[in-house]
Amino acid sequence: MSAQTFDKAIGIRGGYSAGFEYRFYTDDANSYKFLLATRDDGIQLHAMKEFHEYDLFTFSEQLSLFYGLGVHFGYEQWDKHYVQNNTSWYEERTALLAGVDAVVGVEYLFYEVPLSIGFEVKPYVDVLGRDFFDLELFDFAFTIKYHF
DSSP: OOOOSOSEEEEEEEESSEEEEEEEEEETTEEEEEEEEEETTEEEEEEEEEEEEOSSOTTOTTEEEEEEEEEEEEEEEEEEEEEETTEEEEEEEEEEEEEEEEEEEEEEEOSSSSEEEEEEEOOEEEEESSSSOEEEOOOEEEEEEEEO
16 A cells, blocks of 8 residues: 555544544554544543554555553543432542553545545543443444545
Protein backbone atom coordinates (compact mmCIF):
# COMPACT_ATOMS: atom_id res chain seq x y z
CA MET A 1 0.00 0.00 0.00
CA SER A 2 1.23 3.49 -0.68
CA ALA A 3 2.10 5.81 2.18
CA GLN A 4 -0.69 7.62 3.96
CA THR A 5 -1.33 11.24 3.13
CA PHE A 6 -2.63 11.98 6.63
CA ASP A 7 -1.25 11.64 10.13
CA LYS A 8 -4.26 12.50 12.33
CA ALA A 9 -7.94 11.62 12.59
CA ILE A 10 -10.87 12.83 14.68
CA GLY A 11 -14.18 11.07 14.96
CA ILE A 12 -17.10 9.76 16.90
CA ARG A 13 -17.73 6.34 18.38
CA GLY A 14 -21.27 5.06 18.80
CA GLY A 15 -21.65 2.12 21.15
CA TYR A 16 -21.80 1.24 24.82
CA SER A 17 -18.75 3.46 25.42
CA ALA A 18 -19.77 6.27 23.08
CA GLY A 19 -17.75 9.41 22.61
CA PHE A 20 -15.19 11.41 20.67
CA GLU A 21 -11.82 10.11 19.58
CA TYR A 22 -8.54 11.54 18.35
CA ARG A 23 -5.93 9.37 16.63
CA PHE A 24 -2.45 10.29 15.51
CA TYR A 25 -0.25 8.08 13.40
CA THR A 26 3.46 7.63 14.12
CA ASP A 27 3.84 5.74 10.81
CA ASP A 28 1.67 3.66 8.45
CA ALA A 29 1.37 0.74 10.86
CA ASN A 30 1.18 2.42 14.30
CA SER A 31 -1.04 4.98 15.96
CA TYR A 32 -2.18 6.27 19.33
CA LYS A 33 -5.85 6.86 20.09
CA PHE A 34 -7.47 8.96 22.80
CA LEU A 35 -11.17 8.39 23.40
CA LEU A 36 -13.32 10.56 25.65
CA ALA A 37 -16.32 8.32 26.30
CA THR A 38 -19.43 8.13 28.43
CA ARG A 39 -20.86 5.03 30.06
CA ASP A 40 -22.52 4.16 33.37
CA ASP A 41 -23.53 7.82 33.86
CA GLY A 42 -19.87 8.81 33.97
CA ILE A 43 -16.98 9.93 31.79
CA GLN A 44 -13.82 8.00 30.97
CA LEU A 45 -10.65 8.88 29.10
CA HIS A 46 -9.07 5.99 27.17
CA ALA A 47 -5.50 6.00 25.82
CA MET A 48 -4.58 3.18 23.43
CA LYS A 49 -1.68 2.07 21.25
CA GLU A 50 -2.97 0.66 17.95
CA PHE A 51 -1.38 -1.46 15.23
CA HIS A 52 -2.70 -1.40 11.64
CA GLU A 53 -2.63 -4.20 9.04
CA TYR A 54 -3.41 -3.08 5.48
CA ASP A 55 -2.70 -6.15 3.38
CA LEU A 56 -4.91 -8.78 5.05
CA PHE A 57 -7.90 -8.28 2.75
CA THR A 58 -6.97 -9.02 -0.86
CA PHE A 59 -10.30 -7.80 -2.26
CA SER A 60 -9.78 -4.18 -1.11
CA GLU A 61 -6.73 -2.17 -0.13
CA GLN A 62 -9.02 0.41 1.47
CA LEU A 63 -10.11 -2.05 4.19
CA SER A 64 -7.72 -2.48 7.11
CA LEU A 65 -7.58 -4.32 10.41
CA PHE A 66 -6.41 -2.67 13.61
CA TYR A 67 -5.85 -3.93 17.13
CA GLY A 68 -4.32 -2.57 20.30
CA LEU A 69 -4.14 -2.17 24.06
CA GLY A 70 -4.56 0.69 26.48
CA VAL A 71 -5.80 2.05 29.78
CA HIS A 72 -8.71 4.16 30.94
CA PHE A 73 -9.68 6.25 33.94
CA GLY A 74 -12.63 8.39 34.94
CA TYR A 75 -15.72 8.04 37.10
CA GLU A 76 -19.12 6.35 37.12
CA GLN A 77 -22.39 7.11 38.92
CA TRP A 78 -25.30 4.96 40.02
CA ASP A 79 -28.31 5.11 42.32
CA LYS A 80 -28.17 3.03 45.50
CA HIS A 81 -31.53 1.87 46.81
CA TYR A 82 -32.22 2.01 50.56
CA VAL A 83 -35.16 0.65 52.54
CA GLN A 84 -35.63 1.50 56.22
CA ASN A 85 -38.73 1.66 58.43
CA ASN A 86 -41.10 1.11 55.49
CA THR A 87 -39.45 3.98 53.63
CA SER A 88 -37.61 3.58 50.34
CA TRP A 89 -35.22 6.06 48.75
CA TYR A 90 -32.33 6.34 46.33
CA GLU A 91 -29.01 8.08 46.79
CA GLU A 92 -26.64 8.87 43.96
CA ARG A 93 -23.18 7.34 44.34
CA THR A 94 -19.99 8.20 42.46
CA ALA A 95 -16.74 6.23 42.22
CA LEU A 96 -13.43 6.68 40.49
CA LEU A 97 -12.88 4.22 37.68
CA ALA A 98 -9.67 2.77 36.18
CA GLY A 99 -8.91 -0.21 34.02
CA VAL A 100 -7.34 -1.86 31.01
CA ASP A 101 -8.67 -1.89 27.42
CA ALA A 102 -8.14 -3.94 24.30
CA VAL A 103 -9.48 -3.11 20.85
CA VAL A 104 -9.84 -4.91 17.52
CA GLY A 105 -11.68 -3.65 14.49
CA VAL A 106 -11.90 -3.06 10.78
CA GLU A 107 -11.90 0.28 9.04
CA TYR A 108 -12.73 1.31 5.49
CA LEU A 109 -10.98 4.44 4.23
CA PHE A 110 -12.61 6.35 1.38
CA TYR A 111 -9.97 7.71 -1.00
CA GLU A 112 -12.29 10.26 -2.62
CA VAL A 113 -12.89 12.06 0.70
CA PRO A 114 -10.73 11.77 3.85
CA LEU A 115 -13.34 9.78 5.79
CA SER A 116 -13.36 6.30 7.23
CA ILE A 117 -16.05 4.13 8.74
CA GLY A 118 -15.32 1.27 11.07
CA PHE A 119 -16.63 -1.41 13.33
CA GLU A 120 -14.78 -2.39 16.49
CA VAL A 121 -15.04 -4.26 19.74
CA LYS A 122 -13.31 -2.87 22.81
CA PRO A 123 -13.31 -5.35 25.71
CA TYR A 124 -12.24 -3.84 29.01
CA VAL A 125 -11.60 -4.65 32.65
CA ASP A 126 -12.37 -2.13 35.38
CA VAL A 127 -10.09 -2.71 38.36
CA LEU A 128 -11.44 0.24 40.33
CA GLY A 129 -15.00 1.51 40.52
CA ARG A 130 -18.38 0.43 41.85
CA ASP A 131 -17.20 -3.17 41.66
CA PHE A 132 -13.55 -3.91 42.31
CA PHE A 133 -13.41 -6.11 39.19
CA ASP A 134 -15.76 -5.64 36.23
CA LEU A 135 -15.19 -7.40 32.89
CA GLU A 136 -17.03 -6.35 29.72
CA LEU A 137 -16.23 -8.37 26.60
CA PHE A 138 -18.81 -6.97 24.18
CA ASP A 139 -18.38 -3.19 23.89
CA PHE A 140 -19.17 -3.06 20.15
CA ALA A 141 -19.22 0.22 18.26
CA PHE A 142 -19.46 1.89 14.87
CA THR A 143 -17.03 4.72 14.16
CA ILE A 144 -16.69 7.50 11.64
CA LYS A 145 -13.50 9.53 11.36
CA TYR A 146 -12.19 12.50 9.41
CA HIS A 147 -8.52 12.14 8.44
CA PHE A 148 -6.18 15.10 8.00
